Amino acid sequence: MLVNYKRDYQKIAMGFLSFEDDLKNLANLKTEFDLYTNDEGHELYLYKETSDVNCNFSGVVGLETGADYVLVRHLDMSPANRTDQDYFAVLDDLSALVGAKKIMGSIDVTPVIMRWEEAKKG
Numbered sequence: 001m002l003v004n005y006k007r008d009y010q011k012i013a014m015g016f017l018s019f020e021d022d023l024k025n026l027a028n029l030k031t032e033f034d035l036y037t038n039d040e041g042h043e044l045y046l047y048k049e050t051s052d053v054n055c056n057f058s059g060v061v062g063l064e065t066g067a068d069y070v071l072v073r074h075l076d077m078s079p080a081n082r083t084d085q086d087y088f089a090v091l092d093d094l095s096a097l098v099g100a101k102k103i104m105g106s107i108d109v110t111p112v113i114m115r116w117e118e119a120k121k122g
Helices: 007-017 026-038 084-098 110-121
Strands: 002-004 042-048 057-065 069-077 102-105
Touching: 002 084, 007 026, 007 042, 007 057, 007 069, 026 042, 042 084, 057 084, 069 084, 084 102, 084 110, 102 110
Parallel strands: 069 102
Antiparallel strands: 002 042, 042 057, 057 069
């Protein structure tokens, strides 16, 4: 289940984003995070495996949105949730959220999206 980012989730979201090598540097992380919190064309969601209120978040999804597409810039999961099954669940939820918009990925995320699209065909 994708949950809209709220200020209360800042440390959690930054923690997930910091899994990326480029964002391990605090200055880079803050710059990227500011983009999601201050630019209307960017959105940040946290992912829970269930709708249970007490369930912890297991990942974060950073999006850049356009008129007919959504670019997944970041798809970072906790180490225990870095499986295709978990990534595909996030992408399924994202697909339901964005409707007819095309889901694309950054260089790092594109292979996951390609596997997800192939699995949907199959």
